[in-house]
Amino acid sequence: MAFFEALRDRAVNTINQVLDNKKSDLGLSKDERFCREYNLPDGEVILDETAAEIGIKHERVQPQAQSQSQSQAHGNNRPHSNSSANQLDILPQGRLYLTPHFLVFRDAFDRKACSFTLHLSTIKKVERLPTRSYVYALSTTTHSRLIITFYLVGVRPESEKFAHNLKLSLRANLPNVSKLQPFIQTLYSEYLLSKNNVSLEKVEEVPPGGLGLKFKFPGNAKDSRDKSKMKLWFDLLRTDGRNLSVIKTPMFYRLVRVGLPNRLRGEIWELCCGSMYYRLDNPDEYSKILQVNEGKQSLAKEEIEKDLNRSLPEYVAYQSPEGIERLRRVLTAYSWKNPDVGYCQAMNIVVAALLIYMSEEQAFWCLNVLCDRIVPGYYSKTMYGTLLDQRVFESLVQETMPILWEHITKYDIQLSVVSLPWFLSLYLSSMPLVFAFRIIDVFFLQGPKTLFQVALAIIKLNGEELLKTEDDGTFIQILKNYFQTLDQSAHPNSPNEKYRAITKFQELLVTAFKEFSVIDEDAINKHRAKHRDTIFQNISTFVKRTELRNLPKTAFTQEALSIIYDRFYSMVESYNVTMASGSSLMDFKAFTKFMSEICDWCYAYEDGDSEKGSAGELSNPIETSFLKRLFNHWDTEDQGAITLSDLVVGLNRLTAPDLMENMANFFELYDHKGNGKIDREGILQMSEDLLYITTPWKEASLLDSITERDIEQVIADQIVKQKKQQGSDTEGEIIVPSEIDIDDNEKQRLINQQVERYLSGASTFIQRAFEYAQPQEEEVLLEELSITDNKISHNAALNPNAPVYINLPTFRMVVLADETYELLFSKTFSSSIHVDKPLDSKFKTIRNLRDMFDGLLADGRKVATQVRRRMDSAASNAKHNSGNNSSPDSASLKSAKKEEEEYRDDDFGVIAIDEKDKDLLLGAEAQVLTDPVRHKTTGSSSDISKFHKAEAEAEAASHSPRETNLIEFEHD
Amino acid sequence: MSLPNPATPVKLVLLGEAAVGKSSLVLRFVSNDFQENKEPTIGAAFLTQKCTIGDRTIKYEIWDTAGQERFASLAPMYYRNAQAALVVYDITKPASFIKARHWVKELHEQASKDITIALVGNKYDLVESDEGGEEEDSLRKVSIEEGKSLAAEENLLFFETSAKTSYNVNDVFIGIGSKIPSASSTEAANQQSHVSEGRVDLSGGVNNRGQDACPC
């Protein structure tokens, strides 16, 4: 079951992804783009912005005299004053943005020259500096004692406005400031500085970190010169600030590129990708998610369990329960947080890697940002992003290495078999961990383009070798060997020692980030846009195929199922996308819309259709009642929503071609208790619903086949009359005129006849249903009594307090006793549901009378048969005049009636009526014989006759003593 | 027939739910090795192995796919043009058998018409000890009969294997190889009846030593 659900979700997710992706190209707002660019949490908006020059100064915290130096520094702080000697000579110029929680700056010329994202909570103080008239300067002091001076460029009122807005934001952010202290305690950078007495913050405990702290970090720390790197970072943290208030200068980028030191790696990752901000904002979320969902089961959980022992199994921590536990918790928490993604293989490897350097909470938020923002769609249920980026990668290879690409296509080598795991597991499953981590360092800093740049460099550096291969096997082998020798010299035979010292890995990074630096976000997005639709098409085709194959067996054709599928998802999509839900369940509103598109008797408001009802709402409450009944009945899982499979099964039953089955299905809708009985309330609702369902015929916006037949006869009569008048031959082909004038009165008569039939059908239905309803408590007693006993049935019907019920045989009898209602269940109703109506077709249920008549003429064959029949019978059998009919041409009518009789008998026959039903027909006798509509309707007596037969039999039987009679008929 | 024929390349794809042991079967077949905690396959893996059956040499080009549901949409890329397929399930996991059914359907509908499919119930070692004993606490959740009847229904070869003990593993590839169209029909029929016996003694005829040379 879980499998089908997953598939169902898939289609919707795919659609959502496509919409999301489309948005990122076209409709992403300025704010959204801004958030992405600076890795701010979603929802930040630019409140104000200004051009600015900035001056940065760090107030050195001396181990002993901290507080003293603080006050002094402030007093001295003057723009361009002497104290700024250790400032940059040229002040960075750029743009300063204010959002509700951040102050963001970027250098106007080169973002890497200087940029920062200050969390407002880190700003301790803002001072307006006494400056010369043309500058407006603000000095801010951060918790890390960084003093940043902003010289706002622009007209004074604008600058004042900015300062004012900043003040407002700072005030509004005050409640968040309390989160800062505890957060600082979780940062290794703070611990490091505190321990070395160069910080005002006190962090006594080693903050929670990765498994590496306990189980050792992968690789050789000495080889990677971890200590030296740490020292460099220590200096940078002191001067440029750290974590929430770090200023990124070229040094920052350089230090990331040479590889992060083990202990700081996790923190720098979360800083670079922005997951740190989420962690700050939602301090308890991780533990809460785990707590709330404890003990719950899910498909994702099952899938995670399978892979826990299969995630970096060679790393010692993952051979211990501690490592496995952390992995389990982070993966599970994410699967609860984002059920649309859940769990995807490869995430286990990525998270296992993160957890070596990060605490669980850090890894959790980092995973969130990774899956939802950096590489959206990579791990989702359709893996849409993965498929797309593989295609993009192929076209980038084609573009940058055309000769190799030609070779690859010539030998039909599946490049993506090799490259897909690189992207999906961030190289962790392809190359030795130490190297993969270096790539990941850059990846979190620079984004997904890193993955492409490295992949292209790998292909490029092995290009010569790869050109020699002619099959996938060797192609893959070459790359496998390459990854295993990344630590070896790239130029082992070079006479130049410096050259010889360059490893293949270094060469790879240089090629990736220098040569392929042109492959930037823009280039990638251009390619993505090109391939998006094809990929989407492929996925939807696959998903649809799979889902259709797994539907329960029904009478529908593949084409019909395909249309139902498309319509289902078009509804689910349009309703759920707007509600930002990724479920592929159909709620009642969508169901209503669905039904209104395919059922003649169901009409829902369209968008903007009426002021009274919003889109998808029904135009009258009775409709809701019947549809709600269907919906609840089809909702097999009792979840207030139906699945595609529920819908298909339901529709299949609703359109069952067999009269008896159809009645049984309808009966079941009202049989709440499933005990085969429908009570008074049920009978009333049933009658009401029948009245509702038959609206189009009752209001003559549609004609049923009885009326059609009548019209055909009228037309045929007319033709015959014309022929007679013309004295034309009765032999030869009968040509049906394309137009025939039928008297408007005649038309109206036929219409009225139908209207009347339906009205009378409805009233006799309810009347009979109660007449033959059986008293609830007196069940046993009743069995011994003839139901023809009017006293009992009338008593039951008349006394509103006596609980009564009807069972299926009674229901069938009541329906079958009325020709119109019988036809309703045998044909009219099921043919009013157009499951295979194409999605884009728009036809109106309401057609005008003229059309209906013309429609009948268009199908001239039927009319021609009628005419032929009349001509034949008139010729051969003119003497046979039956006097009981007022029709102008009774002879022909009689013969037509005979035909009709045969036709009818073939169709339903008496066969389906079991003994019980026959018995129940006894009571219908009186009603049938006095039914005015029945007598008025021409040609209707044929099917009545078969009941009459049954009635006659039963009547005869009823004259014999009651007891014997009953034993025979009540036999089960 | 004195000269060795050139190896016939046969493209073979492995399909089946996650963690049923597809990669392990391949690892056993290709390197006669087993790893207790094999990392999941991401996307697909590609390996080759030669195999001699009678006077024919087959070079298997093996596409080992990822089992997780969401990777299924990648599968068509891998089973495209495949001549043979192993649909693998885990005899201790009923859901994996349902999944196997699905894959068989998918292959019949989408793969090349004359594809040879073998249904493989893996992890036989887990039930070996309690085989013949009472059903109650047996780890086995998919009976051999269920497997056989699906195979008969869909016209598949059928094996129960253990990548861990290497039980029946080579037989799968021999069985497939003999069934590949160019083989004579009698040979294929023999092979099929031989394997559908269920338990095939490894020591009988099939030598599973040797790493580089194909064990078959």
Ligand SMILES: Nc1nc2c(ncn2[C@@H]2O[C@H](COP(=O)(O)OP(=O)(O)OP(=O)(O)O)[C@@H](O)[C@H]2O)c(=O)[nH]1
């Ligand atoms: N006891 C036992 N364990 C097995 C056997 N075959 C595989 N395993 C174990 O089952 C787990 C999954 O094996 P894999 O070969 O990776 O499974 P897979 O089908 O390739 O899985 P995916 O790549 O995720 O689709 C590993 O831990 C194996 O050690 C077997 O025959 N017996």
Ligand SMILES: [Mg+2]
């Ligand atoms: Mg595998």
